[in-house]
Amino acid sequence: MAVAPPRPKWPPLNSLRAFEAAARLQSFTSAADELCVTPGAVAQHIKSLEAQIGEKLFVRHAKGVELTRLGASILPAFVQAFDALGLAVHSLRSNAASTEIRIAALPSLSQLWLSSRLPNIRKAIPDSSISITALETKPNLNREPFDLAIFFEDLPGSTDAVELGRDIIYPVCAPELAATLSDPQDLSTVPCLHDTTWSNDWSIWCEATQSGDTIDHHGPAFSLYSLALEEAKNGAGVLMGHDALVRDSMANGSLVKPFDIEVRLPRRIAIFQAQTTADTPEITKIIEQLAL
Amino acid sequence: MAVAPPRPKWPPLNSLRAFEAAARLQSFTSAADELCVTPGAVAQHIKSLEAQIGEKLFVRHAKGVELTRLGASILPAFVQAFDALGLAVHSLRSNAASTEIRIAALPSLSQLWLSSRLPNIRKAIPDSSISITALETKPNLNREPFDLAIFFEDLPGSTDAVELGRDIIYPVCAPELAATLSDPQDLSTVPCLHDTTWSNDWSIWCEATQSGDTIDHHGPAFSLYSLALEEAKNGAGVLMGHDALVRDSMANGSLVKPFDIEVRLPRRIAIFQAQTTADTPEITKIIEQLAL
DNA sequence: CGCGCAAATTAGTTTTACTATTTGTTAGGC
DNA sequence: GCCTAACAAATAGTAAAACTAATTTGCGCG
Numbered sequence: 263m264a265v266a267p268p269r270p271k272w273p274p275l276n277s278l279r280a281f282e283a284a285a286r287l288q289s290f291t292s293a294a295d296e297l298c299v300t301p302g303a304v305a306q307h308i309k310s311l312e313a314q315i316g317e318k319l320f321v322r323h324a325k326g327v328e329l330t331r332l333g334a335s336i337l338p339a340f341v342q343a344f345d346a347l348g349l350a351v352h353s354l355r356s357n358a359a360s361t362e363i364r365i366a367a368l369p370s371l372s373q374l375w376l377s378s379r380l381p382n383i384r385k386a387i388p389d390s391s392i393s394i395t396a397l398e399t400k401p402n403l404n405r406e407p408f409d410l411a412i413f414f415e416d417l418p419g420s421t422d423a424v425e426l427g428r429d430i431i432y433p434v435c436a437p438e439l440a441a442t443l444s445d446p447q448d449l450s451t452v453p454c455l456h457d458t459t460w461s462n463d464w465s466i467w468c469e470a471t472q473s474g475d476t477i478d479h480h481g482p483a484f485s486l487y488s489l490a491l492e493e494a495k496n497g498a499g500v501l502m503g504h505d506a507l508v509r510d511s512m513a514n515g516s517l518v519k520p521f522d523i524e525v526r527l528p529r530r531i532a533i534f535q536a537q538t539t540a541d542t543p544e545i546t547k548i549i550e551q552l553a554l
Numbered sequence: 555m556a557v558a559p560p561r562p563k564w565p566p567l568n569s570l571r572a573f574e575a576a577a578r579l580q581s582f583t584s585a586a587d588e589l590c591v592t593p594g595a596v597a598q599h600i601k602s603l604e605a606q607i608g609e610k611l612f613v614r615h616a617k618g619v620e621l622t623r624l625g626a627s628i629l630p631a632f633v634q635a636f637d638a639l640g641l642a643v644h645s646l647r648s649n650a651a652s653t654e655i656r657i658a659a660l661p662s663l664s665q666l667w668l669s670s671r672l673p674n675i676r677k678a679i680p681d682s683s684i685s686i687t688a689l690e691t692k693p694n695l696n697r698e699p700f701d702l703a704i705f706f707e708d709l710p711g712s713t714d715a716v717e718l719g720r721d722i723i724y725p726v727c728a729p730e731l732a733a734t735l736s737d738p739q740d741l742s743t744v745p746c747l748h749d750t751t752w753s754n755d756w757s758i759w760c761e762a763t764q765s766g767d768t769i770d771h772h773g774p775a776f777s778l779y780s781l782a783l784e785e786a787k788n789g790a791g792v793l794m795g796h797d798a799l800v801r802d803s804m805a806n807g808s809l810v811k812p813f814d815i816e817v818r819l820p821r822r823i824a825i826f827q828a829q830t831t832a833d834t835p836e837i838t839k840i841i842e843q844l845a846l
Numbered sequence: 847c848g849c850g851c852a853a854a855t856t857a858g859t860t861t862t863a864c865t866a867t868t869t870g871t872t873a874g875g876c
Numbered sequence: 877g878c879c880t881a882a883c884a885a886a887t888a889g890t891a892a893a894a895c896t897a898a899t900t901t902g903c904g905c906g
Contacts, residue, residue, distance in 0.1 A: 269590055269687060270656060270699045272643055275567035276894070290853065298561050303895050305854060315650040324903035325852060332649055339642035346638045350631035351564055357624055358607040364562060395561060407562045568863070583883065595864050597884065602862095616872035617883060 273314050280307035281319060282340040283405075285329055296402060348404045352538035355407060361390045363544060367412040369396040370457070370487035371531065374507040376412065379552060386547045398459070403536040409545060412552075415532040423532035426552050427506055431467055432524045434503035434517040435494055443500070443520040453499030457487045463502040467525050491517075506531055565606050572599035573611060574632040575697075577621055588694060640696045644830035647699060653682045655836060659704040661688035662749070662779035663823065666799040668704065675843050679836045690751070695828040701837060704844075707824040715824035718844050719798055723759055724816045726795035726809040727786055735792070735812040745791030749779045755794040759817050783809075798823055 272278075283293035284304055294301040312318050319333035329337065367376055372394050383392065400413040414429060435443070439452065446468075454464055482499070484490035487507060494501035495516045501508075503517070505524075511517040533549055564570075575585035576596055586593040604610050611625035621629065659668055664686050675684065692705040706721055727735070731744065746756055774791070776782035779799060786793035787808045793800075795809070797816075803809040825841055 269689070270685075271590065272699060273646075274893075275571065275639075278639070278643070279567060291851090298563065299894085300896055301853070302855080302897080306894080309854085315646060316652040317650045322853065322902095324901090327853075335649055336642065336646045339638070339645050343635060343638035343642045346631070346635035347567075347570070350628065350635045351570070353631050354565075354607060354628045357627055358609045360608045393562075397561070407564060566862075581883080591863080592865055593884070594866080594886085597886090598863080601885085614871095614884060616870085619884075 273311055274307075277307040277311045278340065279344065280304045281311055281333075282337070282344050284308060284320070284327070285333055285337045286341055288328070289326055295399075296405065345404050349538055351407065352536055356409070356538060356542065361544070363387075363390050363392050363410070363548070364408045365392060365394045365410045365412065365548075366397050366401050366406070366408040367394060368414065369398070370504075370507055371412055371414075372396050373488045374491065374510065375531070378510055383548055383551050386551050387544045390544050400534065403534060409536050410548065411534040413532065413534070414529055417528045417530060419530060419532050420534075423534045424549055424553055426531040426533055429527045429529040429531065430505040430524050431463060431502055431527060432505070432519055433467070433500045433521060434508050434512065435500040435520055436497040437515070437518050439497050439500065440518045440520040446521055446523070449500060453482060455490045455494055455499045455501040456483055457490050458483050458485050460487075460502070460504075466527070467502060467523075565603055566599075569599040569603045570632065571636065572596045573603055573625075574629075574636050576600060576612070576619070577625055577629045578633055580620070581618055587691075588697065637696050641830055643699065644828055648701070648830060648834065653836070655679075655682050655684050655702070655840070656700045657684060657686045657702045657704065657840075658689050658693050658698070658700040659686060660706065661690070662796075662799055663704055663706075664688050665780045666783065666802065667823070670802055671844060675840055678839045678843050682836050692826065695826060701828050702840065703826040705824065705826070706821055709820045709822060711822060711824050712826075715826045716841055716845055718823040718825055721819040721821040721823065722797040722816050723755055723819060724795055724797070724811055725759070725792045725813060726800050726804065727792040727812055728789040729807070729810050731789050731792065732810045732812040737813075745774060747774055747776065747782045747786055747791045747793040749782050750777050752779075752794070752796075755796075758819070759794060759815075 280293060280297065280303070283296050284290050287293050287296065290304045290308070291301045294304045297304065308319060312320075317332055318330050320327040321330055365372075365376075373396075376394065380392070380394075395408070400411050400415075401408055403411060412426070415423060419425070433449070435452075442448070443452070456463060482490075482493070484493070487504075490501050491508065491511065493499065495511065500520065501517075503512075503519075508517055512519070533552060535545060535549070572585060572589065572595070575588050576582050579585050579588065582596045582600070583593045586596045589596065600611060604612075609624055610622050612619040613622055657664075657668075665688075668686065672684070672686075687700070692703050692707075693700055695703060704718070707715060711717070727744075734740070735744070748755060774782075774785070776785070779796075782793050783800065783803065785791065787803065792812065793809075795804075795811075800809055804811070825844060827837060827841070
């Protein structure tokens with residue numbers, strides 16, 4: 263007769279989510295990142311899933327993972343399902359009374375670009391509160407509960423994002439230091455500050471300006487652009503400035519351009535919107551404000 | 555600046571599932587049933603969800619719950635999302651190597667009807683193993699991991715189910731006892747066994763046969779039809795037989811019909827199939843076997 | 847060869863989920 | 877009206893799941 267085991271259950275939902283993220287991103291580590299857990303947690307979830315169905319979903323290599331045939335065949339269904347769930351969660355949050363608008367942005371953008379624009383935004387949507395979360399990488403708006411994301415995006419960018427400005431770079435430094443620099447060649451005599459996430463800014467600029475690729479662009483590295491900026495203001499060296507991020511400091515005179523050579527990068531500042539909340543008047547107003 | 559709370563997270567997936575089930579079934583208790591947990595667990599999930607979004611999703615009444623406007627507005631998105639997830643889980647299970655086919659059936663059907671047909675089914679699909687789970691009510695095949703469900707269904711039934719037979723009822727008893735019964739009126743002289751889930755079988759039969767609705771159909775009640783059947787075989791009384799369930803016992807002579815009056819109920823035995831696995835050859839073969 | 851990256855592993859901890867039990871409310875039968 | 881049956885709320889305690897932290901392994905690469 264074999265009246266079966268109690269009542270068969272679904273695999274744990276969290277394991278399914280871990281699988282979906284890992285499979286979509288082809289990496290346990292990035293999945294862990296997206297889910298805000300440690301890679302070990304993801305590995306365990308997937309291990310238990312595989313144990314439950316009695317078959318491997320990933321082939322493990324030393325430098326990452328690869329989906330098995332089975333894993334690849336079921337991935338689309340899971341992506342679709344979690345997209346739908348993400349949409350549902352979004353509708354839950356945005357239909358709720360407490361209308362908080364959540365913006366994700368690069369730390370440097372939120373501190374040096376967005377902050378000065380916030381007062382006007384708050385004025386434009388007085389009834390909503392705004393929260394800003396600084397993230398190193400653009401979140402997946404289908405999966406993470408943000409309404410808007412502001413990040414740099416290499417061109418050609420996605421068509422569903424709105425461009426808020428181009429990324430233009432040029433060296434900046436404190437006025438006193440600028441007095442000692444008359445030619446790009448002089449850069450070898452001063453420290454060149456740089457941000458660890460944009461470590462090749464200097465070589466890009468040098469190459470584009472033909473101003474001697476022989477310059478040794480040594481100097482302290484900072485994990486946050488705003489720290490590097492602070493140091494530049496203190497006269498500690500020359501920073502490769504990103505127009506959007508140094509404009510405020512230039513306006514108040516704390517930083518100046520020692521040379522008049524700008525490089526326009528094939529990259530823009532873009533604002534991305536989540537599908538569900540895309541059409542609310544508040545979101546529209548924020549984007550209008552920022553696109554000015 | 556207000557760089558926001560760490561990184562906003564989704565509400566727990568289990569709470570979302572609890573909400574979806576409760577909202578779809580309009581009842582915490584039935585949701586708890588479907589999820590195989592206690593009603594208290596569902597209530598807690600929903601309470602925490604409501605706390606998180608700062609708004610009620612249900613209006614609580616003494617006799618059940620009702621969705622708020624907010625709850626109702628987001629329900630469709632969640633139903634869709636969990637349907638998609640159910641589909642994905644099904645594809646995960648059915649694509650996996652260990653092809654176990656899971657059948658859900660009424661306890662009485664699995665013991666008294668399905669069991670004698672199982673050998674032929676196993677012969678028809680020698681490479682798949684079969685598990686049978688006895689359930690009191692038909693599971694939601696979009697949500698619970700069964701490939702097939704065999705249950706009684708009131709007519710007119712759903713079009714996507716296959717009819718395996720009609721529900722025909724008539725009294726049955728042990729041969730010795732039958733000898734003492736010549737007329738339906740004699741039923742008042744013997745115990746009338748009945749199953750608690752079909753407690754009004756007797757009145758339906760009596761009404762349909764006009765054989766005196768004055769008969770007092772008293773007698774022991776059983777929570778499992780197979781227990782009642784056993785007792786009937788032992789001569790403990792007359793049981794209202796369901797054709798599909800007593801046929802085997804009649805064939806081997808352990809039960810007989812004291813009267814030749816059958817009532818054909820507007821109800822059938824139906825086999826339901828889950829969407830994803832519907833088209834696999836194994837499932838098709840099983841249905842063919844059973845529909846003979 | 848060792849370095850670095852990505853994943854596996856394990857033990858221990860925290861968080862979440864769940865049960866069991868009691869309490870409270872109300873509709874409906876008598 | 878009062879009782880009973882249903883259903884949900886509340887609470888405290890328990891079980892299970894999820895997660896972390898710290899190592900370990902495996903492999904490609906300079």
